Amino acid sequence: QQQVKQSPQSLIVQKGGISIINCAYENTAFDYFPWYQQFPGKGPALLIAIRPDVSEKKEGRFTISFNKSAKQFSLHIMDSQPGDSATYFCAASNSGGSNYKLTFGKGTLLTVNP
Amino acid sequence: DVKVTQSSRYLVKRTGEKVFLECVQDMDHENMFWYRQDPGLGLRLIYFSYDVKMKEKGDIPEGYSVSREKKERFSLILESASTNQTSMYLCASRKSGSPYNEQFFGPGTRLTVL
Numbered sequence: 146q147q148q149v150k151q152s153p154q155s156l157i158v159q160k161g162g163i164s165i166i167n168c169a170y171e172n173t174a175f176d177y178f179p180w181y182q183q184f185p186g187k188g189p190a191l192l193i194a195i196r197p198d199v200s201e202k203k204e205g206r207f208t209i210s211f212n213k214s215a216k217q218f219s220l221h222i223m224d225s226q227p228g229d230s231a232t233y234f235c236a237a238s239n240s241g242g243s244n245y246k247l248t249f250g251k252g253t254l255l256t257v258n259p
Numbered sequence: 260d261v262k263v264t265q266s267s268r269y270l271v272k273r274t275g276e277k278v279f280l281e282c283v284q285d286m287d288h289e290n291m292f293w294y295r296q297d298p299g300l301g302l303r304l305i306y307f308s309y310d311v312k313m314k315e316k317g318d319i320p321e322g323y324s325v326s327r328e329k330k331e332r333f334s335l336i337l338e339s340a341s342t343n344q345t346s347m348y349l350c351a352s353r354k355s356g357s358p359y360n361e362q363f364f365g366p367g368t369r370l371t372v373l
Contacts, residue, residue, distance in 0.1 A: 154299065177360050188263070188349055188364030189302070234301060238360050245290040245309055245353055246317075247362060251301035 148172050149237050151250025158257050164222040166253045168235035171216065175237040179247070180209065180220050183232045192233070193220070225257045262286070263365035265350055271371045278337040280368050282350030289355035291333035292362065293317075293325065296347040308333055309355065340372045 150169045158164045168178075179194035195202045195209040195218065202209045208221040222229055235250040266281035282291065292307040294317075304317030308327040322344060326334040333352075337344055347369050351362040 151301075179360070186366065188351070188366050190364065191359075191361045194359060194361075240360065245292075245307065245355070245360070246304065247360065249302040251299060 148248045149235060149250045151235050151253060153253060154251070155254040156256070158225045158255065160225065160227060160257055160259050162225050162257075164220075164225045164229070164255055164257070166220045166233055166235070166255070167217065168219065168237075168250050169215075169217045170237050170248075172237070172239065172248075173216070174239040175248075176240055177238045178209070178211065178218050179236050179238075180207075181234040181236060181249075183234065183252075185231075189232075189234055222255075225255075227257045227259050230255055230257050263350055263352055263363050265348075265365040265368050267368050268366065269369050269371075271373065272337075272340050273373050274341060276337075276340050276372075278340045278370065278372075280335040280337075280348055280350075280370070282333045282335070282352075282365055283331055284333075284350075284352040284363070285331065286352060286354070286363065287330065288352035288363075289330070290353040291327065292351040292353070293323075293333065293335045294349045294351065295319070296349055296367070302349065305335065340370075342372050344370065345372045346370060 180192045181189035182192040183189040206223045211218045236247040263284045293305045294302045306325040308314045324336045349367045350365040353362045
């Protein structure tokens with residue numbers, strides 16, 4: 146049972162464009178939604194995260210949009226740069242349960258062409 | 260600067276061998292995790308440990324065991340390696356009670372079982 150579904154599997158964007166990655170979850174007990182960024186040869190690293198009490202969180206060129214009723218959240222990368230080329234993972238957790246466990250999506254390979 | 264290190268970046272073993280993957284963190288974190296990463300499957304949790312000598316099965320524990328004798332060290336053991344265990348293995352750690360549930364990842368060990 147895949148609890149966090151991520152799409153697309155891969156994405157190619159031109160420099161300066163907007164990259165959008167979507168995730169949907171099933172477990173309504175999830176209350177923390179992070180995005181991780183992974184460069185080749187490196188482990189994933191936390192990029193940005195949101196809790197369901199807000200609908201949007203922005204950090205620089207990266208924005209998470211959250212739709213609680215639809216059980217969906219998305220990552221928007223504005224003015225995409227070649228240096229943003231990486232694999233992106235969405236994730237979710239339930240702080241009321243085993244709050245140390247994250248459920249990850251399958252990942253999106255983003256390529257930003259110069 | 261926080262750091263999670265893994266004993267090997269690349270490892271080649273033969274079918275049936277016993278394999279040890281070591282992970283060390285220097286952040287005094289209580290929680291530690293082992294994931295495997297496979298193309299198209301994302302990050303899947305093998306085992307985690309919420310404190311010294313404590314461990315719990317993740318989503319895919321079959322064929323693996325773990326050991327946590329000291330707080331900073333978490334070992335993944337393949338009792339009898341098989342070719343379907345060829346994968347990238349990622350270790351992560353987390354501070355218990357962290358409000359943001361951030362996990363810090365090591366660089367990964369790419370294991371090939373021949």
